[in-house]
Amino acid sequence: MAKRERPDDEAMPGERRQASARHEDRYEDRADGRPDDRIDDERMDEENILKPEYVRSVRESLEAGDDARVYELVEPLHPADIADLLELFERDERHQLAAAITDLMTSDVVAELNDFVRDDMMESLPAARVASIAEQLDTDDAVQLIEDLDRDNQRAILAELDAEDRHAIESALAYPDETAGRLMNLDFVAVPEHLTVGDLIDFLREDRALPNDFFEIFVVDERHHPVGTCQLSWILRTPRTIPLVDVMKRDQTLIPATLDQEEVGNMFQKYALISAAVVDESGRLVGQMTVDDVVHIIAEEAGEDALLMSGAGEGDINEPIRDAYYSRVRWLVANLGTALIASLIIAAFGAAIEQLVALAVLMPIVASIGGNAGTQTMAVTVRAIAMNQLTRSNTGRILLREMRVAMLNGATIALLIGLATGLIFTPLLGLVIAAAMVINVIIAGLAGVLVPVIFDRLDTDPAVASSVFVTMITDSMGFFAFLGLAVASGVVG
Amino acid sequence: MAKRERPDDEAMPGERRQASARHEDRYEDRADGRPDDRIDDERMDEENILKPEYVRSVRESLEAGDDARVYELVEPLHPADIADLLELFERDERHQLAAAITDLMTSDVVAELNDFVRDDMMESLPAARVASIAEQLDTDDAVQLIEDLDRDNQRAILAELDAEDRHAIESALAYPDETAGRLMNLDFVAVPEHLTVGDLIDFLREDRALPNDFFEIFVVDERHHPVGTCQLSWILRTPRTIPLVDVMKRDQTLIPATLDQEEVGNMFQKYALISAAVVDESGRLVGQMTVDDVVHIIAEEAGEDALLMSGAGEGDINEPIRDAYYSRVRWLVANLGTALIASLIIAAFGAAIEQLVALAVLMPIVASIGGNAGTQTMAVTVRAIAMNQLTRSNTGRILLREMRVAMLNGATIALLIGLATGLIFTPLLGLVIAAAMVINVIIAGLAGVLVPVIFDRLDTDPAVASSVFVTMITDSMGFFAFLGLAVASGVVG
Structure with missing residues (x-):
């Protein structure tokens, strides 16, 4: 505004x-x-x-x-x-x-x-x-x-x-x-407790320095601590003689000045606020936040998770190219690191691949589907954490829920790829890829919940940090499970 | 509310x-x-x-x-x-x-x-x-x-x-x-044009059936078409004798009843609205939307892109498991399709891999970094489209911008992986992987902008559909560029 x-x-x-x-x-x-x-x-x-x-x-x-x-x-x-x-x-x-x-x-x-x-x-x-x-x-x-x-x-x-x-x-x-x-905005309307509705209307009509648009009157005591709040619609509907303290609502949402903007956005959403008082550490009213400013915060916070999870930084099309390059290349270098770990695992099975080139053909499938399943679970978890829906009180239940979804997904995909591989190559290779797929999708589900939850507990933004780790886990485990089972089962060797 | x-x-x-x-x-x-x-x-x-x-x-x-x-x-x-x-x-x-x-x-x-x-x-x-x-x-x-x-x-x-x-x-x-x-909400306050501020206040004090909280008065003509709007704060600050038509603002944002909620959210954000009139096709005032309801829409629309891009559907932790399974497995099956295409490309180079197993070790790196670069660009593009920042008027400029970022990213990653591969394997293989990496990161940038833009022009939600296509392109092109260049350059064969 x-x-x-x-x-x-x-x-x-x-x-x-x-x-x-x-x-x-x-x-x-x-x-x-x-x-x-x-x-x-x-x-x-x-x-x-x-x-x-x-x-x-x-x-x-x-x-x-x-x-x-x-x-x-x-x-x-x-x-x-x-x-x-x-x-x-x-x-x-x-x-x-x-x-x-x-x-x-x-x-x-x-x-x-x-x-x-x-x-x-x-x-x-x-x-x-x-x-x-x-x-x-x-x-x-x-x-x-x-x-x-x-x-x-x-x-x-x-x-x-x-x-x-x-x-x-x-x-x-x-x-x-x-x-x-x-x-916060320092322009707001705060009045003492002793006014009547009429006094307040007269004050509003007379005072030139008031902001033009406001939605709420804050009532404060002599120490400038908020004691109540009045929607303008309540004032307009009340006779002039009624004391303000009888119209105002005493229970109001106060926003500590040091509160992070994401939590401010959550409070406005949760309590359907139009404006709210901001208080300093001693409880004094120091400013107000109005919803028309908070909507930008809510949109930014909700939208940035997609950008952060993809490693696109601020992700704004108006960001200077140099800044966009720095933030994205850092992420790609980190992913190069995780890709190298996956390569080391493949290299360890070099002899098996030389013997059966079908392994090289099939192995990216296991890693790729695992990566997708992990990203799905991670996106859901990160969103639930941001919305304060996933808390310490229900982490166990959500993990269990995601495991059930993962088992259903893993079984379905394993069946499809197992049958196709069994028909095109050998039944044993079909079994191997099916088993590797189930294992990797379940690991993806676990990692998709636990990695963001752990980062959140460590006070690190789960949207920023989770993706690299989840991908590393699903890539490495995908190659390891598939190639390892291939060797162990005697498909090669 | x-x-x-x-x-x-x-x-x-x-x-x-x-x-x-x-x-x-x-x-x-x-x-x-x-x-x-x-x-x-x-x-x-x-x-x-x-x-x-x-x-x-x-x-x-x-x-x-x-x-x-x-x-x-x-x-x-x-x-x-x-x-x-x-x-x-x-x-x-x-x-x-x-x-x-x-x-x-x-x-x-x-x-x-x-x-x-x-x-x-x-x-x-x-x-x-x-x-x-x-x-x-x-x-x-x-x-x-x-x-x-x-x-x-x-x-x-x-x-x-x-x-x-x-x-x-x-x-x-x-x-x-x-x-x-x-x-929209059907409870709102609409008054005829001929009132004074005093008339309005009296009406508000008398009428019992009014909503309790409201932020704006709509002024309507005899056909019930909106002709102006008054913030409550303007009414409170104006003497009783002044006619309402002199206080109200005539230019107001009207919301067509058939407008999609995402656009409603964008309008509230853009014009910093607290409430707005909803009109039917004939221009009659039929309801209002208030910002406390719209914040939920804004948060939902902004947050759902991360979920849609990951293929997690509604992505709500309270979604029934069966629904979560259906929406996610569909996505995984689609990705299985794209992974199979990538596998076909690898299979076409089976002989080369048999000859030089290092190709199997390195090929996932090219595909994986391309996938990441594509996802970054896609996330930025999808967000910009959702925010109405990327329009027909600046698509060309944004594509150019993303190409420049992609070239910088591609060059950096190519240098790193090229050097490492050159030292560990052969200089020629280092050159091959570096060239493949540059090609794939640039293709990823192109796909990351063009795929969502094309879906948007086709009136398909770019967040839903883009990801599968971008991954398919970066995976296939990653394997094809690397293995193809390896054969063409004489590293194998």
């Missing part, structure tokens, strides 16, 4: 009308008067994606140097869609586009930009300009704006800010990355 | 006080008067997970048949935590626990239960009991409650509902699964 820069924010309610009216005009100009401009068939497709033809016309006008036309094309877009448009462009084009639409590059647009794109754009602006954008943003967005910039750049921007904003941002930066303290 | 069953819901504002006070008492009984019961050190750990000792004591009391003690232990929990507790238990224990705490099994608890657990519990209840729970829920939660039950069960429950609820649920069920129409 970026609200403070809106023209109506510092205005009296009477003045707000004009701001609203201005807002309307902008939209009424360009349509048949229908208010639902977000169903914008001209520029957006039915999935709410900017149409390629529209993007092309912006690009062509930009290349032709027709900045007036570019402005005209971009002006009707919502700030979030302007951010999307910037992201679609290449780096150079993007800077050119930003220059052509300077007026439209509001803090709303900046707040909606992808992190990598925003950092890149901010680095190319003078500190004073970044500071003036930061001043228009909510603290949480301002912190996001500068937290990833380099130290010198950060200091230069902070120096340009007025004392209050600088203090707010510095205190947020003092909390660790990805905690509630870093992400 | 499940609100209608709250005791204060149908009450006058004056009566609500008592309900609130009752709520307070419950919590003040058990603590030192601090309101922040959600920091519940006795039962919850710092990650807001039920402590194993607590779960164990509930289980032991349950096994000992001490239902009174079970009730006493569970009673202080938040409904969402009671739902978590039920999920931690095995099926039989769970039904036993539910029987011991019947009073606490409110619709709030039912709404928070995992889908599979809820379906199982509902199936064991008589239709009349399920209907009475459904009546206490918001329409969206009531729909969720019965949509997955079998047809007969559904009909029996619908028959027990009163006409209004039945009609609401039936009209929601008429929309396709996972669309806004299925998920």
